Amino acid sequence: KNDYKQSEVGTPDYSDLFLDKYISVIEIANPMHSLWSDGRWNKLTMAHGCYWGKCTFCDISLDYIKLYEPIAAKTLVDRMEEMIAQTGENGFHFVDEAAPPALMRELALEILRRKLTVTWWTNIRFEKSFTRDLCLLLKASGCIAVSGGLEVASDRLLELIKKGVTLEQVAQVTRNFTESGIMVHAYLMYGYPTQTVQETVDSLEMVRQLFELGIIQSGFWHQFAMTAHSPVGMFPEEFGVIPIGLDEKALPLVGLDGLFANNDIQFKDKTGIDHDKFSFGLKKSLFNYMHGICFDYELQEWFDFKIPKTTIPSDYIVSCLEKEESFNTKPSAKIVWIGGKPLSEAFSKSKKGSSRQMLKLIFHNKRETIQISLDKDKAEWLVTTLESLSIFQNKNQTFAQLKTDFETHFEDFELFWFSKPMNTLKDFGLLVL
Ligand code: SF4
Known part of the structure; x- marks a missing residue:
């Protein structure tokens, strides 16, 4: 046998x-x-x-x-x-x-x-x-x-x-x-x-x-x-x-x-x-x-x-x-979100007479709460995107797909991806695997 x-x-x-x-x-x-x-x-x-x-x-x-x-x-x-x-x-x-x-x-x-x-x-x-x-x-x-x-x-x-x-x-x-x-x-x-x-x-x-x-x-x-x-x-x-x-x-x-x-x-x-x-x-x-x-x-x-x-x-x-970590993410890297849905609060930011519409996103897990603020349109894109990156969706999205999607609406994905609010989110469960 x-x-x-x-x-x-x-x-x-x-x-x-x-x-x-x-x-x-x-x-x-x-x-x-x-x-x-x-x-x-x-x-x-x-x-x-x-x-x-x-x-x-x-x-x-x-x-x-x-x-x-x-x-x-x-x-x-x-x-x-x-x-x-x-x-x-x-x-x-x-x-x-x-x-x-x-x-x-x-x-x-x-x-x-x-x-x-x-x-x-x-x-x-x-x-x-x-x-x-x-x-x-x-x-x-x-x-x-x-x-x-x-x-x-x-x-x-x-x-x-x-x-x-x-x-x-x-x-x-x-x-x-x-x-x-x-x-x-x-x-x-x-x-x-x-x-x-x-x-x-x-x-x-x-x-x-x-x-x-x-x-x-x-x-x-x-x-x-x-x-x-x-x-x-x-x-x-x-x-x-x-x-x-x-x-x-x-x-x-x-x-x-x-x-x-x-x-x-x-x-x-x-x-x-x-x-x-x-x-x-x-x-x-x-x-x-x-x-x-x-x-x-x-x-x-x-x-x-x-x-x-x-x-x-x-x-x-x-x-x-x-040794410096490199900012190069492989285009084929899988991006997943293991966190939940955020709460959001709208506010506006005034600078030199003009005002920008912003969104504060509040994320919770069992232990802590974090918040990040982004331009309203980018924040809305992010909320929808996180939903599709969620492990429960199991869609296997790659870094390259994410970049393409972002750049159909806005400019320069890398600048956004490596920004401070996004880095905060990466410590909270937005993972590159
Ligand atoms: S890594 Fe594999 S080959 Fe090496 S010691 Fe462990 S079990 Fe043995």
Whole structure:
């Protein structure tokens, strides 16, 4: 019998699990671990496998990573509704290896369209498609946290890992999540093959800066482990590591058709560095950073052996965030409005003897009220347009269509789109996706 397709696996059935008989474990040191252990979370996946599937330390040759098969957003939300009805819990932990951003977007839109009140979190890659607007949409749909692999915070090693992200990108993306109110947890790694002592120290400095700026709120250091089904495990010589503890004949057996339980391989790194000794200092510093303290300590203070000074400028991450955002919006970008209908008030503005008819538009959501003022004719155009951009209309209008429509009535769409009132509205749910 073939494996079931993801669309056919059905909804997990928790009817025999007595959720009310379990205690809730409160773990306070690490915010993400606390999320894992505390409360009840319905478990689902958005996709089977990983859409990236390239990281060299990961078991990418095994089906659970290699076979990527996403589930349609509508099916997923159907399953969420079924699980809510069965368990009475509206919290979801999507246990994906790395949730795909495009599907997260569709999921969020579908949740909002069905007006579901849910809370959810998942594992991601810090890739650049997590723009400010996508993060705002995810938050509006109930996303409260994401975890992702920063691994070794060094561009040389990220490249070697084939993570497909740079530190600059990670900083910008974690900022986007944080500013939308989504908590960020980073998986951190040390002892990757060829990693030098200097790179471990520099990676710690990057982590210190990310926490000091508050764009990552939770993290955990893992020491690199070599697994049989990862590229490093399959081609150790390419990564400068020598497997040990297995005789040469046994190795291919474990690598090719060995048991998953024998997945970890002992190895010797050609650099000869004892990465174990960094463990305590890395973890202790992180524990303090997570509590928002000790950012001013010299990195040396975390270790009882001599470490080199970091080569990273103390404003490195700040400078990554300062890069100007471009005003170029792709013509094919989808524009959606997740807010409601505004109230309007007419008024007139006099300047140098002439008077202009204006409209004040007042928008409400659950938490706040904002108002913007525009020329009456543009405000009226905007009100009609917002209605057609509403997620409930599901019309998929693009930036180019919007521009054409605007310019059949008025001049210079860009000047209007990037004006102050419109920027206020963009913070309030007018999103470019
Ligand atoms: S480490 Fe994560 S992102 Fe990389 S291939 Fe594995 S599952 Fe995918």
